[in-house]
Amino acid sequence: MILAHHYQRDEIVEAADCRGDSLELSRKAAASEARWIVFCGVHFMAETAAILAKDGQRVLIPRVDAGCFLAHTVDYPSLVELWRRLGEVMDPDAEVLPVAYVNTTADVKAFVGKKGGACCTSSSAEAVLRWAFSQRYKVLFVPDQYLGRNTARRLGIPEEEIAVWDPRRPPDRMDTFARARLILWRGTCNVHVRFLPEDVRRAREEHPGVRVVVHPECRPEVVELADEVGSTSYIIETVSSSPPGSIWAVGTEERLVARLAKENPDKEIFSLAEVPPFCSYMSLTRPGDLAAVLEGLLEDKAENVVEVPPEIRAPAREALERMLAITRR
Numbered sequence: 008m009i010l011a012h013h014y015q016r017d018e019i020v021e022a023a024d025c026r027g028d029s030l031e032l033s034r035k036a037a038a039s040e041a042r043w044i045v046f047c048g049v050h051f052m053a054e055t056a057a058i059l060a061k062d063g064q065r066v067l068i069p070r071v072d073a074g075c076f077l078a079h080t081v082d083y084p085s086l087v088e089l090w091r092r093l094g095e096v097m098d099p100d101a102e103v104l105p106v107a108y109v110n111t112t113a114d115v116k117a118f119v120g121k122k123g124g125a126c127c128t129s130s131s132a133e134a135v136l137r138w139a140f141s142q143r144y145k146v147l148f149v150p151d152q153y154l155g156r157n158t159a160r161r162l163g164i165p166e167e168e169i170a171v172w173d174p175r176r177p178p179d180r181m182d183t184f185a186r187a188r189l190i191l192w193r194g195t196c197n198v199h200v201r202f203l204p205e206d207v208r209r210a211r212e213e214h215p216g217v218r219v220v221v222h223p224e225c226r227p228e229v230v231e232l233a234d235e236v237g238s239t240s241y242i243i244e245t246v247s248s249s250p251p252g253s254i255w256a257v258g259t260e261e262r263l264v265a266r267l268a269k270e271n272p273d274k275e276i277f278s279l280a281e282v283p284p285f286c287s288y289m290s291l292t293r294p295g296d297l298a299a300v301l302e303g304l305l306e307d308k309a310e311n312v313v314e315v316p317p318e319i320r321a322p323a324r325e326a327l328e329r330m331l332a333i334t335r336r
Contacts, residue, residue, distance in 0.1 A: 008041035012048035013239050014260040014289040019047045022297060028239045030109055030128050033059045045300055047292050049073045053313040054113045058323050066313045069296035073288050075110055080194030081150035083114040085174040092177065096185035104143035106135055108151050113315045113323045120322030125329035129223050130238040132158045138333045150194030157223045157230050159189050199224035201284045202258040207232040210256040210279055219279060220245055221258030229258065239263065247271055261285050
């Protein structure tokens with residue numbers, strides 16, 4: 008089974024059995040009878056597929072160097088260090104519940120799972136944060152500070168109850184975190200952070216009647232100016248189901264925007280940014296890389312297998328399954 012994330016090159020998407028966002032693809036793969044799952048995306052996505060896979064299923068990735076800028080902003084040792092520092096002003100195990108965006112590595116998900124926390128997607132962040140606050144007074148959200156802040160706004164959490172932890176410049180004193188209800192990790196997506204308020208204003212000036220839809224990883228000041236905000240799947244559904252003649256400025260990765268424009272010729276669809284942003288990691292996978300993995304399987308050689316050790320996989324799966332249970336309620 009070949010899976011392709013929405014941000015992959017067109018020639019990769021065309022070769023895939025399924026396209027979608029990372030969790031959606033992982034769940035489809037685990038529900039299938041496929042023995043081999045080839046994930047055309049970035050590494051944390053293939054890890055998530057491996058965590059959710061059934062016994063006997065194996066996950067391969069065409070490019071092992073396909074990382075994620077956002078996922079790289081948080082690692083297990085840095086998370087352990089923050090937990091230690093929180094211990095200077097509180098009992099974090101009793102007072103703080105961690106929530107990890109799915110755009111994280113398996114060991115970060117495992118840390119969250121061991122602490123009783125859950126993962127979330129951009130579409131489930133609000134539901135998961137509501138659940139987390141019902142379990143503890145304080146919540147730690149990693150690693151996308153803007154997704155966390157935008158979700159906090161919808162939940163009505165005031166700015167004075169939010170603190171941001173910067174692992175590169177940790178503070179000498181932890182008083183701010185002792186007072187905060189929501190602790191955000193200073194991480195951002197290098198694609199979505201490029202959209203600016205002036206992009207929204209320019210789009211409205213140059214395209215009368217335009218509607219602006221953006222991803223919740225965008226800056227809060229951009230989200231505030233947009234007409235619609237939602238996950239990749241939400242953006243696709245919203246734009247595709249809009250009336251013919253609609254005009255859309257879309258704030259997400261350019262390959263998806265260009266594909267939306269191609270698949271909806273009855274609408275005017277363009278990138279919100281003057282210079283459309285591409286994800287460099289998503290750009291790495293080319294047809295030759297996919298072909299090499301498939302040729303290896305024909306020769307009974309499984310190359311670029313993504314394996315998650317059992318001691319990491321079990322708690323990471325717990326964090327993912329808590330999220331799925333929350334969203335089923």
